[in-house]
Amino acid sequence: MTKKVLKFGGTSVGSIERIKRVADIISREYKKGHKLIIVLSAMSGITNSLISKSKKISENFDARELDVLLSTGEQESISLLAGALVSKGLKAKSWLNWQIPILTSGEHGNARIINLNKEKINKFLEDGGIAILPGFQGISENGDVTTTGRGGSDATAVAIAKLFETDTCEIFTDVDGIYSSDPNKIPVAKKIDKISYEEMLELSSLGAKVMQPSAVQTAMMYQIPLHVKSTFTNREGTKIFSEESINYDKVVTGVAYSKDEAKITLQGVDDKPGVAADIFSPLSEKQINIDMVIQNISIDGKKTDLTFTVKRSDLGKSMDLIEKNKKIKFSNLSFNEKVSKISVVGAGMVATPGVTYKMFKALAEERINILAISTSEIKISVIINEDDTLKAIKKLHSEFKLD
Numbered sequence: 112m113t114k115k116v117l118k119f120g121g122t123s124v125g126s127i128e129r130i131k132r133v134a135d136i137i138s139r140e141y142k143k144g145h146k147l148i149i150v151l152s153a154m155s156g157i158t159n160s161l162i163s164k165s166k167k168i169s170e171n172f173d174a175r176e177l178d179v180l181l182s183t184g185e186q187e188s189i190s191l192l193a194g195a196l197v198s199k200g201l202k203a204k205s206w207l208n209w210q211i212p213i214l215t216s217g218e219h220g221n222a223r224i225i226n227l228n229k230e231k232i233n234k235f236l237e238d239g240g241i242a243i244l245p246g247f248q249g250i251s252e253n254g255d256v257t258t259t260g261r262g263g264s265d266a267t268a269v270a271i272a273k274l275f276e277t278d279t280c281e282i283f284t285d286v287d288g289i290y291s292s293d294p295n296k297i298p299v300a301k302k303i304d305k306i307s308y309e310e311m312l313e314l315s316s317l318g319a320k321v322m323q324p325s326a327v328q329t330a331m332m333y334q335i336p337l338h339v340k341s342t343f344t345n346r347e348g349t350k351i352f353s354e355e356s357i358n359y360d361k362v363v364t365g366v367a368y369s370k371d372e373a374k375i376t377l378q379g380v381d382d383k384p385g386v387a388a389d390i391f392s393p394l395s396e397k398q399i400n401i402d403m404v405i406q407n408i409s410i411d412g413k414k415t416d417l418t419f420t421v422k423r424s425d426l427g428k429s430m431d432l433i434e435k436n437k438k439i440k441f442s443n444l445s446f447n448e449k450v451s452k453i454s455v456v457g458a459g460m461v462a463t464p465g466v467t468y469k470m471f472k473a474l475a476e477e478r479i480n481i482l483a484i485s486t487s488e489i490k491i492s493v494i495i496n497e498d499d500t501l502k503a504i505k506k507l508h509s510e511f512k513l514d
Contacts, residue, residue: 112315113144113145113146113277113278113279114145114146114147114148114236114267114276114277114278114311115140115145115146115147115148115152115277115278115279115280115281116148116149116269116271116275116277116279116280116281117137117140117148117149117153117281117283118138118146118149118150118246118265118267118268118280118281118282118283119133119150119151119152119283119342120150120152120155120264120282120283120285121152121153121155121156122155122284122285122342122374122431123152123283123285123342124151124152124188124192125155125156125285126154126276127191127290128167129342130188130191130192130195131195131343132252132342132343133192133195133283134195134196134199134255136190136242136283136342137149137192137201138196138199138201138465140358140449141185141201141241144468146236146508147236147241147242148232148242148244148271148275148277148487149192149241149242149243149244149265149423150244150245150246150264150267150268150271151185151188151189151192151243151244151245151246152184152185152188152246152247152264153181153184153185153187154184154187154336155187156189156386157184158181158185158261159164160466161180161181161183161184161401162181164175164180165177166182166214173259174218174220174300174435175219175256175435176249177219177220178219178220178255178256178257178258179249179256179301181254181258182245182248182258183245183246183297184209184247184249185245185248185264186245187463188244188245189205189206189207189244189245189248192205192243192302196243198240198356201241202238202239202240202241202285203240203241203242203243203426204235204240204241204242204396205243205245206232206242206244206245207427208245208248208249208250208256209250209254209256211227211228211231211232211244212227212228212249212250213227213245213248213249213250213267214226214245214249214250214251214252215249215250215251216251216252216259216336216401216455217257217261217393219255219257219258220257220258220260221259221260221398222245222249222251222258222259222260223259223266224249224266224267224270224271224323226274227249227274228270229274229275232275233275244267244271245265245267246253246263246265246267246268247259247263247264247265247267248267249267253493254306254369255507262320262323263323263421264327265282265322265323265325266323266325266326266329267336268280268326268335268466269326269329269330272330272335273329273333273335274306275333278336279335279336279337280330280335280337280338281337281338281339281340282321282322282337282338282339282340283322283341283342284339284340284342285294285339285341285342285343286304286340286341286343287302287310287338287340287341287344287346287348288302288304288339288342288346288347288348288349289303289306289311289314289319289321289339289349289351290302290303290363290365291300291323291364291365291366292302292366292367292508292513293311293368293504293506296368296484296505296507297411297504297508298390299508299514300513301510301513301514302349302479303345303348303349303364303365304349305349305350305352305406306349306350306505307350307351307352307353307366307458308327308330308331308350308351308352308353308354308365309331309354309458309489310354310365310456310457310458310489311327311337311351312324312327312328312331312341313325313367313454313456313487313489313490314364314365314367314454314456317367317368317369317454317456317490317492319365319367319450320338322337327351330351331353333410333442334349334352334353335471336351336511337350337352337396338350338351353419356439356460359437359513360510361457361459361512362459362460362463362466362514363457363459363460363511363513364457364458364459365455365456365457365468365513366453366454366455366456366504366507366508366511366513367453367454367456368451368452368453368500368503368504369420369452369453370450370451370500371423371424371448371499372402372421372422372427372448372451372452372494373417373420373421373422373425373429373446373447373448373454374418374420374421374446374447374448374450374482374494375418375419375421375426375429375430375433375444375445375446375448376416376417376418376420376442376443376444376445376446376447377390377421377433377439377441377443377444378414378416378441378442378444378445379414379416379440379441379442380414380415380417380439380440380441381413381414381415381418381439382412382413382414382415382475385448386402386417386439387404387406387417389436389438389439390417390433390436390439390474391419392431392438392440393432393433393435393436393493394429394432396423396433397428399421399422399425399429399432400421400422400425401419401420401421402419402420402421402452402485403418403419403452403483403484403485404417404418404419404420405417405418405419405483405484405493406418406473414442418483419482420450420452420494424450425446426446428444430444433514435446447482448490449496450482450494450495450496451494451495451496451497451499451500452492452493452494453492453493453495453500453503454492454493455490455491455492455509455511456489456490457469457489457511458489459492460488460489460490461488461489466491467486467491468512469511470491470493470507470510473506473507473510474493474495474503474507476506477499477503477506479495479496479499479502479506480495480496480499481493481495481496482496483496
């Protein structure tokens, strides 16, 4: 008898009819003899609605109270699903985060699950029950409700799979797997049957929204097999596991993009040790993530230019911190928020020369200017003008024979 974690996203439980469909899926899995732990998101639209309400009170709504507010979304979905399963004659029970409890560390809005009380859940499973737990949330050591950030239900599911040492963690969503690019933008995008943790981590970090990066990272660290599938079709989905288990027939696995980018450039910065650290220190203190960084070669050995990218939502805060930073001097500060990041990802790139050239040549053929570049063993990312986004992903998808 295998033990499984099944996680259902907001669109999967977005209406009463969909919750009943999820109950049917769980019922089928239960009748196969599996012990099931279910993790749910709030119904689609609920979290955004709660955030909107908080902003009507204050744009700077208290972080602790916001976590309390947002955690109510999952309370609704888990109780409705438990009721649906009970009505089908199954033994099911929902738990709120504090009833288990699900223990977290870290700050409000960005907490991390560190442990939970397995005893009562395991006993319920042994008695033939189906345990239904809220995603996205937990409780801190001092008793405060905490949330794990947007998309945090994936991280909850993987953390629970680790803690309960389950055989697999299945992520149910509104798409039937991972695609070579966004199928809404690239109709010829192909579903990927198998993908490595490393590739999935890169794709999810680069804009592919099917899975949360921290969830993939945890699964990779503890070698937890993941299976992404649709709530609404019977297709096999995409399996995510170690690179050694995959036979690659393509150099590039997928093309990802993100429009949540902004580029900042400081001109005339002193070219000496410690300047970059002085620039980025206040940004780091405010939890602003720096992505690409480019520093021009100094011609005179005295002054240089430094360009970096941040999330678009962090642009205003970043500019303000730089302008107030007394430790640095520069002749000009500029930004461009009309940019996007385009990335090609593939474990097959490691042993294949010429991928960078092929990517740059393809973009040049479409007269797309590259504003910044970042590479790793299995990824090449570029910043381009936002207006060229669709043209770029179509060209690269075709160039690397992903159509």
